[in-house]
Amino acid sequence: MEALKQELKVKIIDVLNLEDISKDDIQDSDPLFGDGLGLDSIDALELIVLLDKEYGIKLADPKQGKEIFQSIETMAAYISENRTK
Amino acid sequence: MYYISKYICIQQGKMWLNGSLYAESHYTEFGDLMKDFYKKFQINYPKFYKMDDLCKLAFIGSELLLKDENSKQIALLFSNSEASLDTDIKHQQSIQNVDAYYPSPAIFVYTLPNIAIGEVSIRHQLQTESCFFVADKLPVTHWIPYTNYLLQNHKAEKVVCAWVHKLGNNYEAFLYLVEKKGEIEQTEQNINELFK
Amino acid sequence: MRTKVAITGIGIISSIGKTVEENFHALVSKKSGISRLENFYSKHVNDIKVGEIKHTNEELASLLHLPLEHSYSRTFLLGAYAAKQAVISAQISDINELRTGLISSTSVGGMDLTEKHYKSYDAHPEYLPYIKSHHAGDSTQKIADYIGLKGFATTLSTACSSAANAIMMGATMVENGLLDRVIVGGTDALSKFTINGFKTLMILSDTDNTPFDQNRKGLNLGEAAAYLVLESEYIAQASGKKILAYISGYGNANDAFHQTASSENGEGAYLSMKKAFEKAQIQPSEIDYINAHGTATPNNDLSEGRALLRIFSSVPAFSSTKSYTGHTLAAAAAIEAVYSVLSLQENCIFPTLNFQTPMEEFHLIPATEVYYTPIEHVLSNSFGFGGNCSTLIFSKDL
Numbered sequence: 001m002e003a004l005k006q007e008l009k010v011k012i013i014d015v016l017n018l019e020d021i022s023k024d025d026i027q028d029s030d031p032l033f034g035d036g037l038g039l040d041s042i043d044a045l046e047l048i049v050l051l052d053k054e055y056g057i058k059l060a061d062p063k064q065g066k067e068i069f070q071s072i073e074t075m076a077a078y079i080s081e082n083r084t085k
Numbered sequence: 086m087y088y089i090s091k092y093i094c095i096q097q098g099k100m101w102l103n104g105s106l107y108a109e110s111h112y113t114e115f116g117d118l119m120k121d122f123y124k125k126f127q128i129n130y131p132k133f134y135k136m137d138d139l140c141k142l143a144f145i146g147s148e149l150l151l152k153d154e155n156s157k158q159i160a161l162l163f164s165n166s167e168a169s170l171d172t173d174i175k176h177q178q179s180i181q182n183v184d185a186y187y188p189s190p191a192i193f194v195y196t197l198p199n200i201a202i203g204e205v206s207i208r209h210q211l212q213t214e215s216c217f218f219v220a221d222k223l224p225v226t227h228w229i230p231y232t233n234y235l236l237q238n239h240k241a242e243k244v245v246c247a248w249v250h251k252l253g254n255n256y257e258a259f260l261y262l263v264e265k266k267g268e269i270e271q272t273e274q275n276i277n278e279l280f281k
Numbered sequence: 282m283r284t285k286v287a288i289t290g291i292g293i294i295s296s297i298g299k300t301v302e303e304n305f306h307a308l309v310s311k312k313s314g315i316s317r318l319e320n321f322y323s324k325h326v327n328d329i330k331v332g333e334i335k336h337t338n339e340e341l342a343s344l345l346h347l348p349l350e351h352s353y354s355r356t357f358l359l360g361a362y363a364a365k366q367a368v369i370s371a372q373i374s375d376i377n378e379l380r381t382g383l384i385s386s387t388s389v390g391g392m393d394l395t396e397k398h399y400k401s402y403d404a405h406p407e408y409l410p411y412i413k414s415h416h417a418g419d420s421t422q423k424i425a426d427y428i429g430l431k432g433f434a435t436t437l438s439t440a441c442s443s444a445a446n447a448i449m450m451g452a453t454m455v456e457n458g459l460l461d462r463v464i465v466g467g468t469d470a471l472s473k474f475t476i477n478g479f480k481t482l483m484i485l486s487d488t489d490n491t492p493f494d495q496n497r498k499g500l501n502l503g504e505a506a507a508y509l510v511l512e513s514e515y516i517a518q519a520s521g522k523k524i525l526a527y528i529s530g531y532g533n534a535n536d537a538f539h540q541t542a543s544s545e546n547g548e549g550a551y552l553s554m555k556k557a558f559e560k561a562q563i564q565p566s567e568i569d570y571i572n573a574h575g576t577a578t579p580n581n582d583l584s585e586g587r588a589l590l591r592i593f594s595s596v597p598a599f600s601s602t603k604s605y606t607g608h609t610l611a612a613a614a615a616i617e618a619v620y621s622v623l624s625l626q627e628n629c630i631f632p633t634l635n636f637q638t639p640m641e642e643f644h645l646i647p648a649t650e651v652y653y654t655p656i657e658h659v660l661s662n663s664f665g666f667g668g669n670c671s672t673l674i675f676s677k678d679l
Binding site for chain 2: 478537665666
């Protein structure tokens with residue numbers, strides 16, 4: 001699970017163009033949206049594409065993203081349970 | 086008569102303000118070049134990194150043009166010859182491969198030229214009138230009457246006219262601010278002279 | 282003394298008809314134009330519904346009497362068809378006898394053809410002319426050529442508010458004596474580029490769109506073209522031709538919130554409506570019908586609803602005709618302008634199709650039946666990505 005969390009941090013920084021942040025800046029339980037990393041609705045959609053492309057998980061409803069993308073912790077847990085790649 | 090109070094040119098790694106060299110970068114790759122100017126001007130706006138190349142160019146140019154402006158009543162008239170083609174191509178590439186089909190929402194968002202206006206509006210909180218023209222070259226014959234109309238009817242206090250061109254390795258930007266007072270008269274001849 | 286802006290001609294082609302009469306008939310018969318995609322293949326064909334015009338490019342070219350060997354994109358074909366209708370409707374025999382212009386808008390341009398042949402250009406050099414017809418200005422120039430116009434022509438591209446801005450700009454030029462008359466509007470064809478792009482934004486519905494409904498799932502993309510002929514009132518009256526309606530007000534403002542989402546309290550929409558009222562010098566209470574932007578996305582309808590409640594102390598009858606035609610992007614404001622003119626001429630309010638459950642956030646219920654009542658002023662909203670919000674006010678008399 002640790003390795004997956006680190007991997008997620010690197011991937012998120014790359015996919016969302018978070019150029020002035022390093023993976024050490026992101027804590028596992030930091031909120032990704034709202035006050036945390038300040039991600040927006042388009043970023044949420046990019047994360048949905050990431051789930052599909054890297055882990056083979058297809059989300060039909062963007063609203064599911066709200067729960068899954070709360071933090072690195074919740075993302076890693078969801079991916080571990082549902083990945084097909 | 087209205088006047089051009091300020092103008093910016095961005096070409097070949099250089100930025101010119103009112104005809105004088107203002108900043109220079111040795112980077113040739115467009116992304117690195119824009120990032121260099123962003124850092125040189127000590128801008129703190131992380132959303133910059135998500136923008137496509139056309140928006141980055143428009144953003145950097147207007148950052149300098151509107152640097153000391155307090156007015157929020159600034160209308161935006163942008164133009165280029167290729168609309169959002171630079172990013173359209175990137176989007177097309179992402180939907181080309183049937184087996185590895187992963188279109189990016191963040192790229193698609195930028196497949197409209199007027200998003201560049203949106204980014205500048207968000208940055209400077211300008212809720213003014215705006216328009217994007219697609220034209221072969223600098224649409225001075227449209228800009229002048231439209232600008233006069235906006236200022237005469239008090240729809241704006243100032244107007245930014247911006248030619249923002251980015252396609253592949255080619256880019257150039259020419260932006261100028263029109264208002265009641267300034268050094269240069271807003272005439273077709275003067276504007277074409279400044280652009281050269 | 283500024284001249285008033287009269288509408289003397291209208292032309293339209295959409296998924297509910299290829300003439301003004303056909304469109305009107307569909308609107309009052311509650312006949313939707315939403316269906317499954319047929320004209321080209323898309324992997325999403327079973328996941329989306331569209332407002333597709335059931336004519337192939339070959340059929341359109343034939344209707345326009347164009348030669349078979351051509352590099353005409355669908356965007357141009359639709360645009361030329363509608364523009365020609367508008368010119369005939371305005372009884373124009375010599376298009377260059379007065380200072381006449383064309384202001385057209387598009388978001389797709391020639392994309393429908395360039396994407397079709399994208400992989401083949403190396404092997405098939407005969408497709409290369411299609412690349413030239415890709416850019417947004419090309420369809421405008423070709424439309425100008427088709428209707429024989431030698432004067433002023435320009436292209437706007439501000440996403441879903443494009444045609445409203447074209448109408449605004451045309452009205453301004455006529456008011457200020459820069460042109461005697463102007464043909465204004467927009468055209469957009471369906472393409473894989475837009476279907477795939479909107480799919481990735483997850484705002485497409487897999488069912489018929491349901492504007493202002495609590496359970497709305499998103500928009501249906503559509504294709505269409507529409508143009509209006511605007512003339513200075515003096516010239517229109519001097520010629521004795523029928524004036525269909527007037528453009529009495531317009532406004533444009535930027536939401537300055539996000540690239541694609543609208544602000545929660547609909548600031549941009551509120552401001553564009555406010556500016557339109559200031560220009561028209563009428564009160565919100567004088568509006569008899571609103572043709573809303575109403576795309577049926579969760580975000581737009583909430584934001585627009587809030588803006589309506591802010592500016593109207595009592596919101597008049599409103600509907601979204603996108604429930605019939607889908608969202609036709611750069612053409613949307615133009616076809617909705619034609620519908621606004623029809624509403625004034627026929628004293629008729631058009632319904633929103635598929636509405637079932639009111640939204641929880643406020644009490645706003647769109648018109649769901651065709652309704653005949655005197656109509657003096659109609660307001661039409663069109664909001665584009667990039668925060669570009671535009672409002673037009675059409676009036677029967679001034």
